[in-house]
Every structure is written in C-alpha cells, then in structure tokens.
Amino acid sequence: MILRLKIKAEIILYFFLKYILNNVFNREGDVLPVHILKKIDKDTFDNFASYIHSYGIPIIFVTGTNGKTTTANLIADTLRAAGKNVCVNSNGANMSNGVFGAIIGSYGLSTIDRLLGLDFQFNADFIVIEADEKVFPYLSSKLMPNVVVITNFYRDQLDRYGEINTTVFEIKRAIKNLSGDTMLILPSFEPLAMSVGYGINNPRIYYGFKREFFKEKQCQERAVSSDALTCPYCKKVLFNRKDVNQNVFLLKFKCENCGFTNIEPDIYISGYKGEKIIIKSNKIGAEYDGKTDGALYSDFKPALSGDYNMANYLAAYSVLKNYKIKNDIIIPSFENFQTKFGRSFKKYVGDLEINIDLVKNPTGLSRVLEKITDVYNNDLPFIDILFAFSDRDADGRDVSWIWDVEFEKYVKDIGKIIITGLRPFDMAIRLKTAGVDKSLISIEHNLKKSLKKIIKIGRSQVSSNKKVFILSTYTELLRIKKYIM
Amino acid sequence: MKKIFELIAIDLYPEIMNIYGDRGNPFYFKYRCSLYGINLRVFDVSFEAEKRIDMDRADIFFIGGGQDAEQALIYEDFIKYKKSVLMKALENDKIMLAICGGYQLLCDYYKSLDNKIIKGISVFRGYTESKTLRLIGNIAVKAENTVLVGFENHGGRTYLEREQKALGTVLKGYGNNGKNGTEGAVTGNFFGTYMHGSFLPKNYIFCDYLINIALKKKYNVSLEEIIKINGIEIDNDFEMKARKDIADLKRFL
Numbered sequence: 001m002i003l004r005l006k007i008k009a010e011i012i013l014y015f016f017l018k019y020i021l022n023n024v025f026n027r028e029g030d031v032l033p034v035h036i037l038k039k040i041d042k043d044t045f046d047n048f049a050s051y052i053h054s055y056g057i058p059i060i061f062v063t064g065t066n067g068k069t070t071t072a073n074l075i076a077d078t079l080r081a082a083g084k085n086v087c088v089n090s091n092g093a094n095m096s097n098g099v100f101g102a103i104i105g106s107y108g109l110s111t112i113d114r115l116l117g118l119d120f121q122f123n124a125d126f127i128v129i130e131a132d133e134k135v136f137p138y139l140s141s142k143l144m145p146n147v148v149v150i151t152n153f154y155r156d157q158l159d160r161y162g163e164i165n166t167t168v169f170e171i172k173r174a175i176k177n178l179s180g181d182t183m184l185i186l187p188s189f190e191p192l193a194m195s196v197g198y199g200i201n202n203p204r205i206y207y208g209f210k211r212e213f214f215k216e217k218q219c220q221e222r223a224v225s226s227d228a229l230t231c232p233y234c235k236k237v238l239f240n241r242k243d244v245n246q247n248v249f250l251l252k253f254k255c256e257n258c259g260f261t262n263i264e265p266d267i268y269i270s271g272y273k274g275e276k277i278i279i280k281s282n283k284i285g286a287e288y289d290g291k292t293d294g295a296l297y298s299d300f301k302p303a304l305s306g307d308y309n310m311a312n313y314l315a316a317y318s319v320l321k322n323y324k325i326k327n328d329i330i331i332p333s334f335e336n337f338q339t340k341f342g343r344s345f346k347k348y349v350g351d352l353e354i355n356i357d358l359v360k361n362p363t364g365l366s367r368v369l370e371k372i373t374d375v376y377n378n379d380l381p382f383i384d385i386l387f388a389f390s391d392r393d394a395d396g397r398d399v400s401w402i403w404d405v406e407f408e409k410y411v412k413d414i415g416k417i418i419i420t421g422l423r424p425f426d427m428a429i430r431l432k433t434a435g436v437d438k439s440l441i442s443i444e445h446n447l448k449k450s451l452k453k454i455i456k457i458g459r460s461q462v463s464s465n466k467k468v469f470i471l472s473t474y475t476e477l478l479r480i481k482k483y484i485m
Numbered sequence: 486m487k488k489i490f491e492l493i494a495i496d497l498y499p500e501i502m503n504i505y506g507d508r509g510n511p512f513y514f515k516y517r518c519s520l521y522g523i524n525l526r527v528f529d530v531s532f533e534a535e536k537r538i539d540m541d542r543a544d545i546f547f548i549g550g551g552q553d554a555e556q557a558l559i560y561e562d563f564i565k566y567k568k569s570v571l572m573k574a575l576e577n578d579k580i581m582l583a584i585c586g587g588y589q590l591l592c593d594y595y596k597s598l599d600n601k602i603i604k605g606i607s608v609f610r611g612y613t614e615s616k617t618l619r620l621i622g623n624i625a626v627k628a629e630n631t632v633l634v635g636f637e638n639h640g641g642r643t644y645l646e647r648e649q650k651a652l653g654t655v656l657k658g659y660g661n662n663g664k665n666g667t668e669g670a671v672t673g674n675f676f677g678t679y680m681h682g683s684f685l686p687k688n689y690i691f692c693d694y695l696i697n698i699a700l701k702k703k704y705n706v707s708l709e710e711i712i713k714i715n716g717i718e719i720d721n722d723f724e725m726k727a728r729k730d731i732a733d734l735k736r737f738l
Contacts, residue, residue, distance in 0.1 A: 155504070163504075163552040230501075235554045237501070237532070362506075397622070398636045400681045403506030425727035429686050430509075432723060433516040443726075 003120055007047055010037050011120055014104045030093035034101040045100055049142040052103065052127070059127045059143055060319060063136045063171065064151030064193060066364045067312040068094065070304070070343050071151055072130040074316035078333040079126050082325050087124035091340065094132040099139055103127070133167050137174035144178055147322060149185040149315050153192040154363035155401070164192070168232065172196050185318045187311065188265040191253055195232030198260065205322065207314040208265030211251055213272070234258035267296070267318050269310055276301045277310060279317055288321035298327045303337040304344045306371035308364075342477045344371075347484055352458040353467045356484070358477050360396065362404035365471065369405070372469050373413040380461065382415030385469045386454040388447065388476035390421040395473040399426045407434035416457050417441045420450035421476050447479055490523040490711065492699050495540060497548040497567065497587070498559050499529045505638060507549025507584045509683025514545070517685075517692050521708065522715040523700070532562050540570040543579065544699045550585030550639075550681065553597055553615070560603045563590055568606045571675075575608060578702055580695055581675040584684060588669065588677030589613045589641055598640070609670035609677055611645035624658025624680060625737040626668045632656065633688050634734055635680025643679075645670055652678050656737045674698055689724040 003011075014033045021029030037044050052059075062072040069092040076088040089102035106127075107120040131139045133153070140148075153168050175182065175196065186197045188208030197204045231238040236257035254261040267281045267288075281288065281296035288296050302313060313334060320330050339345050342358040355372065359365040372383055391397050411434055419427050424443045432438055444450035451470075458468035472480055496511045511527050518525040528538040551559070571581065571591075581591075589595045591608040598615045619640045626633045633653060642662035645651060651661065652669025660668030660679065669678035678684065685692040697708040711717070728738055 165552055165554055230552075230554045230558055235558070237558055398505060398638060398681065400506035400509065400636055400683055403509030403512065403683045403686075404503070422732070423727070423730050425723045425730055426686075428723045429513075429727055433509075433513050433686065438720070438723075 003051065004047075006041070007051070008120060010041060010044060011104055011107045013037060013040075014101070018101075018105070028091060030089070030091050030101050031095075031097045034097040034104065037104075038097070045096065045142055048100060048103055051122070052143060055122055057122075057124060057127055058147070058323070059129065059145045060147040060149065061129050061131050061136070061140065061143075061145040062149040062151065062315075063131045063133055064149075065133065065154040065361060066367070067151040067308060067315070068092070068130045069340055070309065071149060071312045071315045072128050073340060074312060074334065074337060075149075075319050076126075076128045077337060078316065078320055078325060078330055079128070079323075081333040082329045084125040085123050086126045086128055087122075088128040089130055092130060094130045095135050096138060099129050099131065099135075099143075102129070133171065137170050140174040140178065145182060147183045147185060147319060148175060148178075149319055150187065150193045150196055151312065151315060152187060152190045152363075154361055155404070165230075165232070168192055168196065172200075175202070176200060183322055185315060185322070187315070188263050188268075189251065189311070191238060191260075191262075192232050194263065195260070197263075198233055205267060205318045206263050206265045207267045207311075207318045208269075209251065209310075210265075210268050210270045213269045213277075213310075231255035231258060231260050233260040267314060267321065269314060273299050277313075279314065281321075288324065296321070298331060300331045300334050303335055304339065305374070306344065306367060308367040308371075309344060341481050341485065342472065349455060350459070351466055352455060353465070354455070354458070354470060354484070355467060356470045356472065356477070356480065358474060359471045360474055362401050365402070365405045368471060369407070369410050373410050380415075380463055380465070380467060383413055383467075383469055384415040384454065384457045384461070385417050385471060386450055387417065387419045387424070387427050388421045388450070388470065388472035388480060389419060389423050389427045390473050390476050391423050392475040394475050399423050402427060402430045405430075407431060407436070411435040414440065418444055418450050418453050418457070420444050420447050421473065447476065448483060451480065451483055490521075490700065490704060490706075492518060492523055492525050492544045492696075492703065493538070493542050494525055494527045494545045494547060495538065495543040496527055496529050497546060497563075498531050498551075499549070500531065501555045501559055502551040502587055503549045504551055504555075504586070505549075505636070505681040506683050507547075507587075507681060510549070510582060510584070510685045511547045513683060513686040514547075514692060514695070517689065518696060520719055521696065521711055521717055523696070523711070530567075532559075533566055540567075541573065543574065544703055545580040545582070545695065546571065546574065548581070548583045548587030548590070550587060552586075553640075556586045556590065556595070557597070557601070557603060560590060560605075564604060564606060571606060571608065575673050575675055578674055578698075580698055581608075582684070582695065583675070583677045584681060585637075585639055585679050586641075588679065589643065591675065591677050592643060592645075592670070595641065608672050608675050609645065610649040611643055611670065613641040613643040615640045616642060620659035620663050620679075622658055623731050623733040624660065624668070625656040625734045626653040626658075626660065626678075626680070627656050628653030628691075631688075631690050632737055633678075633680065633684075633691060634728055634731060634738070635678070635682040635684050635687055637679045638681065639679050643670075652676060657734055686724070687728065689721055 017033035018029040021027045062068050076086045079086045087106035089098050106124045108123045184204040187193050188206040270278050270280045276299040279298045345356040347354045357368045454468050515525040590605045592605045593607050593612045595603040595613045621638045624637045650671050651667035655666045655668050
C-alpha cells in the first residue's frame with residue numbers, strides 16, 4: 001500500500017525532530033516528536049493505525065502493573081534472534097505517544113528505488129507493544145492486537161488511576177471488543193489478571209508456577225502476592241486472612257461464594273536443575289513446538305534474578321511458543337538477556353557492582369527487596385541502599401504506598417541508607433517506623449552527591465563482592481541514567 | 486524506675502480496608518508509643534467476632550479506606566458485629582481514627598455510583614454520595630491550633646448535618662465534598678477524615694494528641710507527665726521536614 005503524501009511528510013518530520021532531540025538536546029525523544037505530530041494532525045494515530053492493519057503483521061500487547069518492559073523486551077529480543085524485524089517501544093514509553101513513536105520509527109527507506117520515489121517501508125515482521133494499563137483500551141481499539149499478555153494487576157499510582165478493579169474492568173471490556181481470536185496470555189497465580197480470561201471464549205494460555213519451584217528454595221513465604229482481596233468475579237471475599245495476601249504466593253485460591261478458582265497453568269516453572277530453571281507444559285510438544293515426542297520441556301539459566309522475573313520469563317516464553325519459536329533460539333536469548341536501565345540493571349564501577357531497580361508500587365518494591373536480600377543472590381551481611389524517592393506526576397503524587405511495603409521483614413538485612421529525591425523524609429519516617437536505626441539513614445537532596453555517597457559506601461565494604469543497590473522512582477531513574485551511563 | 490504503660494489497639498478489617506497505606510496509622514501509632522515507653526498491642530479484627538480479644542478492652546480503633554467493592558463487602562458485618570462495640574466505645578470516650586471509606590461507614594449512609602445504599606452506624610451525622618470524578622491531591626486542613634496534612638483520593642462527597650462538628654477547615658484541597666470547605670468529622674474521641682498519607686506519620690502532633698487522650702482515660706496521666714517520668718527526648722526532625730517537602734502545601738505550613 002502506497003503511503004499518502006501527508007503520512008510521508010509526518011514520517012520525515014518525526015525523524016527530523018527525533019534527530020534534533022537526540023543530537024542537539026541529547027534526549028531520547030521517545031515521546032516529544034509524536035506529541036508535536038499530534039498537534040499538527042489530530043488524526044495521525046488513526047492514519048498510521050489503518051496502514052498497520054493493512055500490513056497484517058502480528059501485534060502483541062503486553063500490559064499489567066509490573067514487568068511490562070522486561071516481558072516485552074524478552075519477547076522482542078528473542079524474535080530478533082529468530083531473524084525477525086521487530087517494532088517495540090523498548091524504553092518503557094508506554095502511553096499513546098511512545099507507542100506510536102515506536103511505530104512511526106519503524107518506517108524506513110530501504111533501497112535506492114524507494115529513496116528516489118521517497119516511499120517508506122514498514123520494517124517490522126512483528127509489533128510488540130508495552131501498553132500502560134489505563135491507555136490499553138484506547139491503544140487496543142486502534143491497533144487491535146492479536147495477542148494480549150497480562151503480567152499482573154497490583155496497586156499502582158492510584159492517584160492517577162483510581163481503583164484497580166475499575167482498570168481491570170475497562171481492559172476486559174476492551175478485549176471483548178476485539179475479535180474473538182485474540183490470544184490471551186494470563187498468569188494463573190494472580191486472581192485479578194487471571195479473571196480477565198474468565199467468562200470469555202478467546203483462546204488463552206495460562207502461565208504459572210508449581211509448588212516445587214518454591215519448595216526447592218526452602219522458603220515458605222514466597223513471591224507472587226496479590227492485591228485482589230475480593231473475588232474479581234462475584235465481588236465477595238476471596239481472602240480474609242491477612243497473611244495470605246501479604247506473604248504467600250497464590251498457587252491455589254477459591255472463592256467460597258461463586259467458585260472462581262485458580263486454573264492449573266498450561267506452561268509452568270516446575271523447579272530447579274542446578275542454577276537452571278525448568279519450564280514444562282503438560283500439553284504435547286506438537287501444540288507448541290511442532291514436535292510430536294511428548295510434553296514440552298526447556299531448562300535455562302536465567303540472566304535475571306527474582307521470582308517476579310521468572311514470571312516475566314514465563315509470560316514471554318508462552319508468547320514465543322504461541323508463534324512456535326524453537327527452544328534453541330529462545331534459550332540463548334533468555335540466557336543472554338540484557339535488561340533495560342532500571343530493570344534489574346547492573347553496572348560496574350571498578351570492582352563495585354551497582355544494581356539499579358525502578359520501584360513504583362508496593363508489590364514491586366517488596367519484590368525487589370526480597371530479591372536483593374535473598375541469600376541466593378547476595379552474600380553481603382547487610383545491604384547498602386540509595387533510595388531516590390519523588391512524587392512528580394510520573395512517580396505518582398501520593399507517597400503513601402511505601403506504608404504498604406513490608407520493610408519490617410528486611411530491617412535485619414539493611415545496612416546504610418542514603419535517601420534522595422523530592423520526598424526523602426517520608427521514606428525516612430517509613431524506615432524509622434519499621435525499625436531501621438536513625439543513625440543508618442542519611443538524607444542527600446542532591447542526586448549527584450547521593451550517587452557519590454552510595455558509591456563511596458560500596459567501595460568501603462569489606463568484601464570481594466562489593467555491591468550497592470539503587471532503588472528509584474520513575475522520574476529520578478531518568479536523572480540517574482544521565483549520571484550512570 | 487520507669488513505669489510500664491500498655492495500650493490496646495484494634496485494627497478493623499486491615500486486609501480489606503487498607504487501600505492507600507492506611508495501615509501506616511497503627512504502625513506509626515505503635516512506633517510513637519514505643520518512643521514514650523508505652524507498649525501498644527495491636528489486634529487485627531476482621532469478620533465476625535474476634536475470639537482473641539474482648540473488643541471492649543481496646544483503647545483505640547483504626548479503620549482505613551477501601552475500594553467500593555470492598556466497602557460493600559464489610560458493611561453488613563460491620564453493622565452486625567462492630568456497631569454495638571463501637572457505640573459503647575464512643576460513650577466511654579475511647580478513640581477511633583477512621584480514614585476515607587472507613588470514615589464513610591461511620592456516617593449515616595453511603596450512596597454508591599450505581600445508587601446502592603450502604604448503611605453506616607451514624608457516629609457522624611451526615612451522608613456520602615459517590616461521583617465519578619475523584620477528588621485527588623495533597624490537602625491541608627486547619628484543625629484548632631494545628632495544620633493537618635495528607636493526601637486525599639475519593640469519589641465520595643460527604644455532607645454533614647448542621648449539628649455535626651467537622652474535623653477542620655480546608656486550607657488547600659477538597660475535603661468532605663470540595664464545596665463547603667469542611668473536612669472530616671469529630672464526635673467525642675472518634676475522628677473521621679479523608680486524609681491518607683499515611684495520616685498519623687504526617688501529623689505527629691495529632692498522633693501525640695491521640696496518645697494523650699488514651700493515657701488520660703486509662704491511666705489518668707498525661708503524655709507530658711509520662712515524658713517527664715520516663716525522661717524522654719523525642720527527635721521530630723524527619724517528621725517536620727517531611728511536611729515541608731510537600732510542594733503544594735508549602736505556604737500553609
């Protein structure tokens with residue numbers, strides 16, 4: 001399909017603006033060029049969307065509260081390893097502007113002929129879109145995804161979004177408006193996200209864990225928690241024991257009222273084999289692999305740690321198997337996966353390992369604390385942490401969510417703490433209340449100085465594996481990136 | 486010799502009515518008590534009658550906010566099993582701190598978006614109507630000699646009866662309904678408010694005010710005396726600075 005002149009002009013303008021931002025202002029330019037295009041032409045999204053449909057390229061959406069960026073990039077990187085061109089909003093710019101920026105950015109001039117005719121071609125065999133939960137209904141109505149992956153639904157930025165139940169309701173309604181063939185990839189361990197597949201007939205794959213995975217780590221209080229307290233289906237109580245919600249992964253749950261219950265996962269992590277995790281499926285390989293010899297089986301050594309990342313691996317694996325990507329492509333891609341900045345990101349400064357994680361909601365921060373204090377990952381007696389904690393719009397203006405984080409559980413592991421950002425004292429009070437000694441906490445409003453301080457603390461550790469941890473809200477993460485990279 | 490003081494708190498439906506970190510209130514109250522050498526025992530009480538604790542022994546009750554669905558879930562239990570206990574506590578000058586959805590349950594009724602009526606227990610005289618547009622943001626409230634701060638996020642608009650005393654007057658933000666400048670409600674030692682934050686860590690003076698009421702009631706001793714008896718020095722450095730960091734509210738503090 002030949003592009004109309006207006007669309008060509010918009011693509012050229014997009015690349016021009018992006019070039020200026022990258023080279024003159026040294027900014028990433030994921031969002032602003034599209035913002036300007038939209039000002040000039042309010043139909044620009046509709047126009048691009050209709051071209052995209054005409055190409056018939058598979059479109060994969062990843063949405064949910066935590067793990068979107070990592071899951072989308074696991075999928076995109078592996079598809080690339082399989083020789084595909086992939087259009088992906090890889091930096092987590094997941095609102096409409098970022099998504100359409102990635103799409104417009106995938107146009108290119110490939111041959112002299114095209115250059116002379118100045119016709120662009122869309123250089124992608126797959127579109128992988130990380131979609132913000134609230135923008136999902138809009139994006140879904142425009143782009144009409146073939147596959148929808150949901151990671152989880154936890155409380156996040158409620159000041160912006162209101163109640164999580166409403167968000168999930170809107171997403172489910174958007175999915176019902178798509179064709180009934182849209183494949184849903186859903187977690188079996190998180191009732192609210194799982195409930196999206198309840199009562200609709202779309203094809204779906206549930207991914208999850210077997211109890212053995214947690215057993216082998218000899219830990220009863222595990223990982224995959226949930227915010228769903230009421231049954232997503234009938235709204236009666238699903239859990240009425242505090243500990244169930246806070247500490248225990250949800251391998252099993254059942255609503256006493258309507259019978260809404262956990263579903264056995266189709267694809268699951270069954271346990272460990274040395275440092276490798278084992279992914280299995282009870283369905284025969286033919287369904288996913290084209291092989292006819294028995295059940296699906298893979299094992300690989302994850303490049304990421306933390307149980308929440310295992311869930312991201314599983315979600316990505318389920319999508320890739322849906323497209324019959326072979327294990328000999330998936331496994332090396334998964335094992336060599338490089339995270340994006342702030343997502344289990346590591347950087348070395350001399351012999352000091354700096355770990356950087358984005359933290360934006362109670363579940364995410366709890367999972368990161370669990371990961372970094374886990375003896376499997378960390379042999380330091382105490383962990384030294386820099387918190388960069390702010391309340392700008394993109395961080396969520398309400399800071400009360402830190403009271404929902406179980407700092408109490410990790411006090412014994414906490415070493416020195418530096419806090420920076422716009423709201424450092426709120427974090428300081430939270431830590432103090434949890435039992436962290438006030439003398440361990442210091443406030444440094446200046447970000448650059450706070451980074452220097454945590455690096456100095458790290459270097460003074462008596463260990464051959466010196467490590468510090470930076471846990472940052474979104475806007476501070478962007479600022480940290482400038483200093484660290 | 487230091488005297489041992491003990492207070493008992495009941496946290497109502499903590500796993501359900503806790504949407505914006507409201508559990509920070511009992512956490513911080515306990516922490517603050519510990520600074521004064523007061524041992525606070527917190528009991529979680531959820532559905533039906535709780536067997537571990539005679540609720541009449543409580544010195545203070547906490548309840549937080551919840552989503553609409555969750556509020557609808559507890560109100561029958563609340564009226565059936567908690568109303569009489571709380572009414573007795575109110576009469577006996579016990580304390581309650583109720584936030585957002587919990588506050589609404591202490592009023593006459595709550596009318597949800599789909600026009601369902603959720604009955605309250607009428608500790609506070611007034612009613613709440615839910616609207617789609619939520620009232621969200623930092624809030625500062627003048628209450629007697631102090632300025633209370635918090636973060637509000639509610640769809641409900643609460644209208645108090647003329648004779649019902651409000652907690653304070655809105656300096657910045659929306660408060661009860663975004664219209665008449667009132668925020669929260671007070672009856673006896675029962676306090677209702679829309680302020681999350683969590684509320685007590687943001688308002689340590691109010692937290693001390695509650696501790697003082699509880700001590701006077703149970704031990705006939707004031708917090709000031711305890712500070713003297715136990716020789717306590719409190720460092721409120723973080724607490725004071727945290728309030729000043731709220732950019733929207735700077736000119737009210």
